Amino acid sequence: MVSEEPPGSLRESGPSTPAHGGAPHASASPSAGTPAAGTGELPTRVRPSGLAEAADALTDAASARRTVLIEGAGTALEWGAPVAAPDVVVETSGLDRLISHAPEDWTVGVEAGMPLTRLQELLAPAGQWLPVDPPTASGGATLGGLLACGDAGPRRLKYGGVGDLVIGATLVLPDGTVARSGGDVIKNVAGYDLAKLMAGSLGAFGLVARLNLRVHPLPEATVTLALEADDAARALDAARAVLRSPLEPVAVEWDGRQVLIRFQGTAESAAARARLAPEIPGLAAARALDSEAEQAAWRRLSERTRGEDGETVLRAATSPARLPRLAERLRELTEDTPVEARLLSGLAQGLHTVVLSGGDAAQHAACLTAWRDAVYEAGGSATLRRRREGVDEAADAWGPAPSALAVLRSLKRQFDPGGRCAPGRFAPWF
Amino acid sequence: MIDAALRREFEAALGADAVLSDPLQLRTYECDGLTGFREVPALVVLPRSTEEVAAAVSLCAREGLPFVARGAGTGLSGGAVPVAQGVVVSLARMRQVLELDPEDRRMVLQPGVTNAEISRVAAPHGLYYAPDPSSQVVCTIGGNVAENSGGAHCVKYGFTVHHVTGLRVVLPDGSVADLGGDAPESPGPDLRGLFIGSEGTLGIATEITVRLLRVPETVRTLVADFPTVEAAGEAVSAIMASGIVPAAVEMLDSLAIEACEAAVHAGYSLETTAALVVELDGMEHECDEQFERVVALCHEKGTSHVRIATTDAERALIWKGRKAAFAAVGRISPDYFVQDGVVPRTRLSEALTRIAEMSRTEGLRVANVFHAGDGNLHPLVLFDEQAGEAERAERLAAEIAEMCVELGGSLSGEHGIGLDKACSMPEMFGETDLAVMRRLRTAFDPDALANPGKVLPTPRLCGEAPGRYRPHPLEAAGVIERW
Structure with a gap:
């Protein structure tokens, strides 16, 4: 069932010549993307089509001491602190093959650039x-x-996230x-679980x-109940x-207006x-x-969680009981300002998303910083997922450094001593 | 070397009653549940708090002393075997439940709290802690974190890593850090997940936040007898293919049944070749519906008898028999080794056939009791040390573990690698893989003071050639090079 690596050289891609360039990457000229730091040059984009080519791409970048940004579908490139313009962008979209599927063993092996939706299509017939x-x-x-x-989404309550479902990684x-x-x-349980890194x-x-x-x-079958609730x-x-x-609900979410409760099971038990x-x-x-309404409700929740261009999105994790106080704090912070705040929460797990719109970048920055302080005071943590342009000039992307900072820095030194991968992503921590 | 002056420093930090150096007392700590490996430590300390663990580990770090954390010592891979001239940090006095929040369904525990105690304390709130290793009455949550312990219900509920959201740990330099938190997301790499299952080699967990689950409305349990192990295996496959996720699917062969019955009289049939224990839990409506299908599938696959537990007491007895299996083997053999390999579930029959052949070749009996739902075997190799069979038994046990890897599985499903299987790691991982794991270890513990000699093979332990070299598949394919 394992498919072999196809022969062939590393493919280059850019917006004009997607995925079909035959030139070896080492001689490739820069194509699309953000300009490299200081030089105004565009990063070289490489699109390996297998494990060996991916290894080559990173080996070459390492020997040339180039900085690297790894890019899947690009849905989360903004998460964390902004990455300084990289020399090389490694696209994973060429790593998209199914390697094995053993339905009776409940396991599947894939190349990790495969989109989740594609995997679901492949698994559904079984x-x-x-x-x-x-x-x-x-x-x-991508996976x-x-x-x-x-x-992860709402059903993390029952199944955990992708990390909880990984049984092996290359x-x-x-x-x-x-x-x-x-x-x-x-x-x-044999050996350290590198996927957790x-x-x-x-x-x-x-x-x-x-x-x-x-x-x-x-x-x-699945079934969803909606309950109006505009109060946290x-x-x-x-x-x-x-x-x-x-x-045994599999998801319990609040979008600021209603609580969505999802059940699943056999047709009879879901009913x-x-x-x-x-x-x-x-x-x-x-x-x-x-x-139909069920599909629409969950689709709308996803959209509202993602936010849109021009909005600022902060994701916070606390114990669930902290929600009402955090909601109140958000209200205080946006009261009498042009900033509109939307608060959504995975109620069972304490995963909250704040989406800011209206107002200007400075106001977004002030609101996100103050609300994040409240999250940390409540023993939680937060990740900036999206920002209105200009927010970075006025707010730190990350909150207080974690107590495990020394270990994180030590890991970074062990695995990326030159600090070349996603440089700046976790600044100022490491 | 730990001289009197250094011992007094430990005593000053922890109290005189928390430091053991009497040779007779030290001997109590010389091994864990895998009694074949023994080493007497130089000192045992018994801290009561995170601060005291940090103080003890700081002294070890300053002096370059290796230290080994120890919970209840029930581990089956030699993971808590002391290091010569080193310190054992026993967590036996850290038994407090620090927080219980029934609304948010979480508990914060010191590492010495036993696994069963968590569910006992949570029970009045209708909650429980899901992972349930067979030793749960004695084994501790700290040990469970170190080993990423599973149990009989993993196939539905997962392992320790799926139920621990946060850890306060003492790192090998004596500093304290929080990994993870109250909720299942936190910024940066998942250090919590890396730490769980690291077998005490990355530090010592001193406060553990677990999530609790609501006790299922219903539990339904049956024992189905089968004329052959293969037929039982087919029933397992049929159940798993039916879209049902059972809470547990366990299998016992006739030798294991013989031992269990001799020990606890759990009502397993002595006439059958193989018995399956299948348990479903959840909402009553769904559970009953699916249970009927499971019973039908057992009949379809040729069961000779299905016994359904009708009371909680009857179900408890079935589990008592199953969970007592390891110890029960003592009734039919003076000594035994237990292995913990995993094979893809579809290769269970093949694995069992090969174990039977290997058992005949070595002339030693092997009892099988295992988690059939996830392919986690627990072959019990029976032997008599007095009769000089130990070496053969050890060889057979190692061969079984390595056969599991050959069949596409793993050396260990839940007991850990420890000292026992460290030298077999090259069977499962390439040199580069192990070197990268070493990098990770170094990031946490540059001086290799935390439980050295466990998990990763060392030349001292495994001989200069670290195990039998097998090329990584990528290396064989010419994709990567061996350095």
């Missing part, structure tokens, strides 16, 4: 899926990118070294070339009520859950959405 529903999926988010961003380190950890089986690394520790993943059976405390109460019940949920005290007003 009645399986990778149980993640991140907001960036519709933008073509490696999702791992590197630590991103990485290309910034110096071109190819390393493998984990394996092909769904239970395995990539999870949340935002491309600063290397390239995820291949992933082995645990897949799950597709649920026979009320939304949280509703979430807690359904979590205390035996109905039973939808029938029983309104009997839970506090949920009497919850109404089941029809299939």
Whole structure:
């Protein structure tokens, strides 16, 4: 079932000649992208079509001491601090093959540039899926990118994120070294789990070339209930009520206006859950959405979580109980300002998204900084995912340094001593 | 060397009663659950808090002393075996539940709290902690974090790494850091995930935040007897292919059943060749619907008898029998080794056939009791040390683990690599892979003081040639070079 690497040289791509250039990358001239630091030159874009070419690309960049940005679908290039204009952009879109699928073992092996939506198409005929529903999926988010961003959607409540489903990984380190950890089986504790180093690394520790993943059976049916709630405390109460019940929701989200509660299971049990949920005290007003409305509701939640150009998006993680206080703080901060703030929350897990619109960059910066302070005071942490132009001049991209800063710096020295991969992404931490 | 002056420094930091140096007392710590490896430490310290662990580790760092963290010592891979002239940091006195938040369904624990205690404390709130290693009554959450422990219910609920959201750790230089947090996202690489399962080689977890789950509304459990191991294996495949995610699927062969029955009289049939324990849990409505399908599938695959637990007591007895299997083997053999290899589930029958052949070749009996749902085997190699069978048994156990790798699996599903399987790591990983893992280790512990000699093979342990060299598949394909 394993397909072999096709022969052939590394492909170059740019907007004008996508993916079909035959010239070896070493002699490639710069193509599209942001200008390289100081020089005004555009970065060289390379698009390896297999593990060996990916390793070559990073080895070559290392020997030429070039800085590197690894790019999947580009749905999360703004996350964290801005990356200084790189010399080389390594696109992972050419690493998109299925390597193996063993339906009976519940495992799949893929090249990590494969978009999540493509993997779902490949798994569906076997009645399986990778149980993640991140907001960036519709933008073509790749599996490696999702791992590197630590991103996940509402169903993280039941299944965790991509990082929780990885059973094996093949990485290309910034110096071109190819390393493998984990394996092909769904239970395995042999050796360090290098995939965890990539999870949340935002491309600063290397390239995820291949992933082995645990897949799950597709649920026979899903059903979603919506409950109006424009108040954070009320939304949280509703979430807690359904979590205390035996109905086992797979997602409980609040978009600032309503609480969405998702159930799944066999057709019969999903229907039973939808029938029983309104009997839970506090949920009497919850109404089941029809299939079309259900799709639309979750699609809209994804859109609202992603934000749009010109908006500033901050993602925060705290214990769920902190939500009402954080909502109140946000209201105080935007009151009497032209800034409009939208707060969404994964109520069961304490994952909050704030989207700022209106006002100017300085006002966004002031609001995000002050609200982030409140998050850290509540024992949480935050990642900037998107910003209105100009926000970076007025606000730090990251909050207070984590207590594990020395370890992070030490890891960066071990894996990317030249600081060439995604330079600036975690500035000023490392 | 730990002289009297240094010992007094440990005593000043932790209190005289928290430092053991009497040879007789030290001997208590010479091994863990894998009793074949023994080493007496130079000193044992018993801290009560993160600060005291940090103080002890700081002294070790200053003096260049290797240290080994120890929970209940139930590990089965020699992961807590002391280092000669080193310090053992026992977490046995750190048994406090620091926080319980039933609304946010989380608990903060000191590392010496036992796995079973977590669920016991959470129970009044209708909550529990999902990972349930067989030793759960004794083993500690700190040890579970070190080993990324699983248990019988992993196939549905995952491992320790899926249930621990945050860690306060003492790093090998004595500094304290928080990894992860209350929620499942935090900026930067997932240091929490890296630390869990690192077998004490990256530091010592001193405060552990776990998430709790609501106790399922219903649990349904059955034992199905099968005339052959293959038929039982087919039933497992049929269940897993049906779209049902069972809470647990366990298999016992006749020798394992014999041992269990001799020990706890759990009601397993002595006449059957293989028995499957299948458990479903969840919302009553769904559980009952799926349970009927499981029973039907067992019949379809030729079960000779299905016994359904009708009371909680009956279910508890089935699990008591299953979880007592390792210790129970003592009833039918003076000594045994337990292995922990994993194979892809579809290759279970093949693996069992090969284990039977290997067992015949070595002339030693092997009992099989395992997590069939995820392919995690636990072959028990029975032997008599008095009769000089130990060396053969050790060889057979290692061969079984390596066969699992050959079949596309792993050396260990949940017991860890420890000292026991460190020299087999080159069977599973290439030299480059191991070198990169070493880089990671170095980033946390540049002087290699935290549990040295575990997980990664060393020339001292495994001979100058680190195990049998096998080219990495990429290397064989000419894609990468060996340095």
